[in-house]
Amino acid sequence: MKTTIGQRIIFLVVLLLILVPTIFPFLWMLLSSFKSQVDIIAWPPKFIFEVTLRNYLKVFGEQQFLRYLMNSSIVGISAVALSLLIGLPAAYSIARFGQRKLMVLILVARLMPGISFLMPWYIIFSRLGLMDSYTALILSHMLIALPVVVWVMSAYFETLPREMEESAMIDGATQQRAFVSIILPLSTPGIVTATTLSFIFSWNNFMFSQVLSMAKTRTLPIAIYNFMSYAEVDWGGVMASAVTIMTPAIILTMIFQKYVVKGLTMGAVKG
Amino acid sequence: MELYGGLLRAGHLPVQVISMFFAPQRRAEMKRFLAFLLIASLCVPVFAAGQSEAPAAKPQEIRVLLANHPYGELIKPMIPEFEAKTGIKVNVESLQESQLTQKLTTEFATGSSTVDVFMTRPLQEGLLFIKNGWYAPLDAYDFSDYPATSVSLGQKDGKTYIVPLVTEWQVLYYRKDLLRKAGLKVPTNFTELEAAAKAMTSADVAGFGSRGKGAAAVTQISSFIYNFGGNYLDKNVAVFNTPEAVEAFRYYGKLLANYGPQGVTSMSWENLMPVFQAGKLAMWTDASVFYGQLVDPTKTQVPAADIGVAQLPAGPKGDHPFIVVSWGFGLSSKTQNKAAATQFLEWATSKDLAVKAMLANITMARDSAWTDPSVKQKMNAELAATQSHAAKNGYPFDRPFMSAVGKARDLIGEVVIEAIDSKGTSTRLQALATEKVNAVNDLLKADGEYGGK
Numbered sequence A: 001m002k003t004t005i006g007q008r009i010i011f012l013v014v015l016l017l018i019l020v021p022t023i024f025p026f027l028w029m030l031l032s033s034f035k036s037q038v039d040i041i042a043w044p045p046k047f048i049f050e051v052t053l054r055n056y057l058k059v060f061g062e063q064q065f066l067r068y069l070m071n072s073s074i075v076g077i078s079a080v081a082l083s084l085l086i087g088l089p090a091a092y093s094i095a096r097f098g099q100r101k102l103m104v105l106i107l108v109a110r111l112m113p114g115i116s117f118l119m120p121w122y123i124i125f126s127r128l129g130l131m132d133s134y135t136a137l138i139l140s141h142m143l144i145a146l147p148v149v150v151w152v153m154s155a156y157f158e159t160l161p162r163e164m165e166e167s168a169m170i171d172g173a174t175q176q177r178a179f180v181s182i183i184l185p186l187s188t189p190g191i192v193t194a195t196t197l198s199f200i201f202s203w204n205n206f207m208f209s210q211v212l213s214m215a216k217t218r219t220l221p222i223a224i225y226n227f228m229s230y231a232e233v234d235w236g237g238v239m240a241s242a243v244t245i246m247t248p249a250i251i252l253t254m255i256f257q258k259y260v261v262k263g264l265t266m267g268a269v270k271g
Numbered sequence B: 001m002e003l004y005g006g007l008l009r010a011g012h013l014p015v016q017v018i019s020m021f022f023a024p025q026r027r028a029e030m031k032r033f034l035a036f037l038l039i040a041s042l043c044v045p046v047f048a049a050g051q052s053e054a055p056a057a058k059p060q061e062i063r064v065l066l067a068n069h070p071y072g073e074l075i076k077p078m079i080p081e082f083e084a085k086t087g088i089k090v091n092v093e094s095l096q097e098s099q100l101t102q103k104l105t106t107e108f109a110t111g112s113s114t115v116d117v118f119m120t121r122p123l124q125e126g127l128l129f130i131k132n133g134w135y136a137p138l139d140a141y142d143f144s145d146y147p148a149t150s151v152s153l154g155q156k157d158g159k160t161y162i163v164p165l166v167t168e169w170q171v172l173y174y175r176k177d178l179l180r181k182a183g184l185k186v187p188t189n190f191t192e193l194e195a196a197a198k199a200m201t202s203a204d205v206a207g208f209g210s211r212g213k214g215a216a217a218v219t220q221i222s223s224f225i226y227n228f229g230g231n232y233l234d235k236n237v238a239v240f241n242t243p244e245a246v247e248a249f250r251y252y253g254k255l256l257a258n259y260g261p262q263g264v265t266s267m268s269w270e271n272l273m274p275v276f277q278a279g280k281l282a283m284w285t286d287a288s289v290f291y292g293q294l295v296d297p298t299k300t301q302v303p304a305a306d307i308g309v310a311q312l313p314a315g316p317k318g319d320h321p322f323i324v325v326s327w328g329f330g331l332s333s334k335t336q337n338k339a340a341a342t343q344f345l346e347w348a349t350s351k352d353l354a355v356k357a358m359l360a361n362i363t364m365a366r367d368s369a370w371t372d373p374s375v376k377q378k379m380n381a382e383l384a385a386t387q388s389h390a391a392k393n394g395y396p397f398d399r400p401f402m403s404a405v406g407k408a409r410d411l412i413g414e415v416v417i418e419a420i421d422s423k424g425t426s427t428r429l430q431a432l433a434t435e436k437v438n439a440v441n442d443l444l445k446a447d448g449e450y451g452g453k
Helices: A005-032 A037-041 A054-060 A065-097 A100-111 A115-127 A134-159 A162-170 A175-186 A188-204 A207-212 A220-227 A235-266 B002-011 B015-020 B024-057 B070-086 B097-109 B122-131 B148-152 B176-181 B190-200 B214-227 B243-259 B269-277 B288-294 B338-348 B351-359 B367-371 B373-378 B381-393 B405-421 B429-446
Strands: B061-067 B089-095 B117-120 B162-175 B283-287 B307-311 B323-331
Touching (some): A037 A235, A037 B269, A065 A100, A065 A220, A115 A134, B148 B162, B162 B176, B176 B307, B214 B283, B367 B373, B405 B429
Parallel strands (some): B061 B117
Antiparallel strands (some): B117 B323
16 A cells, blocks of 8 residues: 555654654753753753763762662562563463463552552561661562563463363373473464563662662662752763663563564464 | 561461462361471471571661762762771661652551661651651750851750751742843842843743642742742631732743743753753742752753852742751650661761751751851852852742641642633632642641641
């Protein structure tokens, strides 16, 4: 089907209308992270300015963001890995045995305001001597990751035809074996989606990390506040650390997006 | 180790909980599982006991929470000295102030705090923390070097709970060059202030700025209310609906609406300061803490020589800018290491450090810090003059001093917004103020503070 020039123009205009408001803040953040404080507050805004790397030197030098990056990675990866370990079999069981009530129960945990968990957690973790430990953070972040995994995956498993497991079982596989050897490999796109989503939720989480982390385990979203002090905001530092936090998440999404698309087209059952 | 140790120790709690989920036909499996858990949980106390015996000869260790504040930045690099001298290990954490309050509140409220010493905001959280018994009384501390009004903030029933650390007062920042161009002198009263604001307002520059964002504005309008002869509270009864106070709301609203920057009702200091630094604001009233940033050439476009600081103009019925203790130090009542914590508190609030802080442009609460010769020599004369004026005539509160201060600020903030939106002419301002006065009185009553003391 051929598109006329008119259609192309309309398409481009609509694209611009959508892109400008969404991209501009990010662009502004990126530009500001290379500006000095004077240029950031300059009015009218400067688009041509002297580029400085001072903000990034502060982020990685003075403020040791590599350590926070490590902390966020440890917490995010472990929480997602544990959630997959528990969540995949759970989702499979929910999908195959129609345990809808369990689904709703898990959703309720996700829908409850996170802050209502914090007080009890704080008491439990401090009694157990787990404050400022990765354990506490990972467990709390599993509350974010696990429901995502279960919901995305049980919906995904339901789309897979039962015949595939059945033929594996006719060949002598147990149901567990069929799950591991047949269902899981077929579900790569779904698993990638669930992993990416839940990792990003964990990566961005502020509330749980704020209360449960301390000096040693501070995660990135909390560390941004290092640049806001009483009666003073270091906007350059804030922007540079925001860029630092977003970059891994954006890269991850871009890589996995490709897999998701590929997996969706290849994994389909033909005929 | 801590990762698995924690999970294991947690393991022996939920035996009954887990067993509830087993279907009856799986009894045998359940028994095996319970047996396993039992063995596992029996092992745990052995480990735990082993752990607790070890640290008998451990050096004293304290946990200190600092705010992201220049004073925190100042003392952090010196803590190793303190550790070397005393043999006390100090674990420091710095947090942004609202996070600090939230963290302290969570830790104290759940009764499982491990904090020993912390920075605290007497006006914002002091009353509540005192009432809840979260500060330890400081019976042995020598308060003779502090102004009595600043110490009294942290007192209840004859005990003192907070060491005053940093003070700030309201000042008028202004552009010397613009004032000169307008052929005016620094305004000394509210009539002159309005005239100057009018004269310096142009298409490019706003004549007068101050916080317009509801709750945030409450502290900055306070001096205006005092100078018009009003107050927020009188003997713990809300009174900001008196004719004097309402006149102050109207005046503040009129000035900001007519001569303020665009969108002033959503502006607090973090929005106004960049406007002033970019040279788009001729006069700005706010707390004295911002002076250093305004004259720092890496942060401001206006040459330092063009920036002046003066005392807030006097009002028709008074000249009482607020001068408050914005930060203090407190000792947790739950501290397990009182001796070490007290030692740290004494060091962190010492005279030596106060002088060092003054030289770094942090305005300290200690009297002796202001009379120190090296400080006197270096201190900006204009700023020092505003301090001595405020110290003599000032009023020690910039907000209603009560436990529910946050809610009260929101309520008063609505009156400020109405005043600005109507350019000070609102016919329902009086009624609105009375409505909010009643609401604030309800808050006071709910906390058992109404009319007391």
